[in-house]
Amino acid sequence: MRRLRVGCVGTGFIAGKHLHALAGLDDVEIVAVADAVPERARETADRFGARAHGDGLALLEGEDLDAVWLCVPPFAHGPLEAAAIDRGVPFFVEKPLATDMAVARTVADRVAASGLATGVGYHWRHLDVVRRAEELLAGRPAQLVTGYWLDKTPPVAWWARREHSGSQVIEQTTHIFDLARHLVGEVATVAGAERPAPDGQGDVPAAASALLGFASGAVGSISSARVLGWRHRVALHLVAEDLVVEITERGLTDHELRVVTADGEDVVRTDEDPILAEDREFLDVLLGRLPQARVPYDEALRTHALACAADRAARHGSAITLPDDDA
Ligand SMILES: NC(=O)c1ccc[n+]([C@@H]2O[C@H](COP(=O)([O-])OP(=O)(O)OC[C@H]3O[C@@H](n4cnc5c(N)ncnc54)[C@H](O)[C@@H]3O)[C@@H](O)[C@H]2O)c1
CATH class of the missing domain: 3.30.360.10 (Dihydrodipicolinate Reductase; domain 2)
Structure with missing residues (x-):
């Protein structure tokens, strides 16, 4: 069975929920995690048998991934999405898309131009x-x-x-x-x-x-x-x-x-467990079993x-x- 190689940027509360869900799936390999607090990244990497990075951009540059989960606070959005798009890495991102509309609109335009698969954590x-x-x-x-x-x-x-x-x-x-x-x-x-x-x-x-x-x-x-x-x-x-x-x-x-x-x-x-459900759905999109996620970036943009x-x-x-x- 092909295992999808995934990474996660941010290793706080919600990242823990996603990583727990992903770790329970046979067709996923958690390759690397990153956090701005290196100690946090190391602890989480040890728990999931992954590599640790002190910076999300370094993770995106240094790892060969099928997808990345972006679980950072609202102010940290923009550069991570841009790097994922530059490298052609599909991303699942937690809500909200950003603190304001400017960053989210810029990302949405680039996502639309790239055709990259995206999913957003409106889990309800x-x-x-x-x-x-x-x-x-x-x-x-x-x-x-x-x-x-x-x-x-x-x-x-x-x-x-x-x-x-x-x-x-x-x-x-x-x-x-x-x-x-x-x-x-x-x-x-x-x-x-x-x-x-x-x-x-x-x-x-x-x-x-x-x-x-x-x-x-x-x-x-x-x-x-x-x-x-x-x-x-x-x-x-x-x-x-x-x-x-x-x-x-x-x-x-x-x-x-x-x-x-x-x-x-x-x-x-x-x-x-809606976190597991949204993660499974996004993986199924990556595997070609579904055309798109229930809440891709452009749909989340309307809520944002x-x-x-x-x-x-x-x-x-x-x-x-x-x-x-x-x-
Ligand atoms: N879907 C939900 O119901 C749900 C629930 C909780 C949180 N969230 C969302 O998830 C996001 C994170 O929330 P949280 O509760 O996990 O916060 P948190 O503070 O517990 O974790 C965020 C982590 O991101 C790290 N970080 C910050 N900037 C970074 C960067 N540039 N690169 C790498 N790591 C960075 C922080 O060091 C921290 O460890 C928020 O946007 C929040 O709204 C969603």
Whole structure:
């Protein structure tokens, strides 16, 4: 059996999940990993029997790879994608695509010109409960959308500064914007408001809210808050005619679908692993078994554009008509 030679840049939290998934697959060989903190790269390399690099560009230059996973913080995007494209190496990249639109647009243009296979970590789309929600909404489109990312502030050093993470809206709530696009369709207008960062805790807002008008006529709001000591609610709630659909994420492998109709309530809780599912899908694209990933770079760009517009609208207290050519 041919084993695909893969590398991973970034060896933090989410890289660990991808590497764990990839290490369990017979047709994958984890060849090398890289991290800006060399010690971290070495530890991870030892765990997976791979070579360590102190720099992602060195990994891309020095290794012969079938694909690379880019699991770095939002501020680190751009040079890594450019190097992967230069060397013709397909890449799976974690969301968000960048802290802003400029870097993501430049990468998207180069990906389109190169024809390279890409995949992006909007993992909710790989859940069976999301497919079930799609089926339920097929004949009864959503009319009201309410989304939430109400959580603690992540402990990683880069998160609380907008220049490093983008913001909570761009870094976390982007999953909710993606799911809303997937289940309800494109957003036509977005207005917003935000509450400033807690004192001495960077400049990512304490809370933010986006008011959305969808092309379908549905309306809604998606809100973010980072001032709790726990994850309270990460969810998308949809109201259609005589139907309520609520999808909640409690952890990467802990999701719930709650469906309410006039006949009663049905709750399904699942431990399916969407990280494994998206990695398997991307490998199958590389092996020619699938034409493309569910969320290739250009599709992720549309979600990123929506999250960036929501962030900009909140920052300036303005309303934006999409697509947002000023971004
Ligand atoms: N799909 C999901 O649900 C999900 C969950 C968690 C994180 N993420 C995303 O994954 C990305 C990383 O998040 P994380 O939680 O793993 O962060 P993390 O801080 O735990 O890990 C990031 C790692 O990247 C390294 N790094 C930074 N710049 C680098 C560079 N230029 N080259 C090589 N290594 C570099 C850091 O040293 C760190 O070890 C973020 O964009 C985040 O939004 C996605």
